[in-house]
Amino acid sequence: MSTRTNEYAQPIGEPVPGWSSRPVPAGVTLEGTSCRLEPLDAERHADDLYAAYRAAPDHRDWTYLFVGPFDHAEDYRRYAEGAARSTDPRHYAVIERKTGKAVGALALMRIEPTHGVIEVGSVVFSPLLKQTPISTEAQFLLMAYVFDELGYRRYEWKCDSLNAPSRKAAERLGFSFEGIFRQAVVYKGRNRDTAWFSILDKEWPSLKQAFQAWLSAENFDEQGRQRQSLTDVRQRYSV
Template identity: 45%
Template sequence: MPDSLDQWLAAKTPDTRTLEGHFIRLEKLDPTRHGDELWLALQGPGSDPKLWDYLPYGPFNERPAFDAWLQNHAASRDPHFYTVIDQPSGAAQGLISLMCIVPEHGRIEIGHVTFGAPMQRSPKSTEAVYLLAKEAFALGNRRLEWKCNNDNARSKRTAVRLGYTYEGVFRQHMVVKGKNRDTTWYSIISTEWPAIAAGFEKWLALDNQPKSGQIKSLEECRASAV
């Protein structure tokens, strides 16, 4: 059932506060402080060769182009970019944003997910999405979106794992890097969020994340939270 609008006001827009988690924190993107580490994480030795396949930019073979890209991101208000900081080391390891920000309708999206190899398939990547989703609903949004290229099987699997609901495909939605993009849409709505959030919190709990690896999957934690 849709949530009641009797008490609802327009959502707030994201600000520059740092969002703290167990494994990572999200800081407002600052190219001066984060640039060197992001260059290493996203373009250095050991970086993910498939990272840029479905992003509308990159890869960057030269540092000046990368720095200009970061500066543009930092200046943007929509998308609103965060740097993902590894808590133990303090190193910047990725980027993520809140975007398509429509406060009057309470609609927002998590996008521009650009995680370095050390973050992928780890609690850090899941916690980054959790922290932004938590912030999105705390700001008063009613709907959180996830969109990706329909050919991007990895992103589609991720959306389902994170608890998003599949909504359909927009055919011939965009042209990206000279190629057609059919876009797959997913969402979480505000009435679903409490149970999904509880699942995230169970999965991210330190007793579920020993050094040997997770005990229960995110799907199992979410199911037990319903």
């Protein structure tokens, strides 16, 4: 691939014609087949979320998060009230359509409209949501909102480099690993080396097709088991 140069024979990046600052994420509701995302509202969602998180046998899901665990419903409600007021991060509750209950939450954060860069984070999925098609659809709905509606160029995922489940989830969802930022964060009194992942806008069209194919009813048998993994489907649509 040829490298562009300026009048001084210096290599420069590719132009981004017509680029303008992107809108910031709003408190929208995103509708899916098995779930919908709603702006986090402590009054509507805190009780359901706390009950869903309490279904876990222990507190390991909170180890790599900046907040939690929460031993009392009142503590979680206070956290949810503050999170609901925030616009960066912008928090969304994941509502299972079948039950109408909130079963997890995630957020858009580190929002940079000028450059079209945004991160998904604060992902807290309860045992009612983990390893279900709903968890994948929730991630897909947020990605589609960022790329298709808001027009961002780069979608990031970051986690503690020691958080193996998070790193595995990022790779399954189609994020590309970019490296480790050493001693990037201090949280809960300890160091975090941060693993960085991303999806670019040019990668989104084929990835979107893969999500739609994986989430289709034809990909699941009568017991709700997947016929093909998302990783396998992504390989079929990779460019």
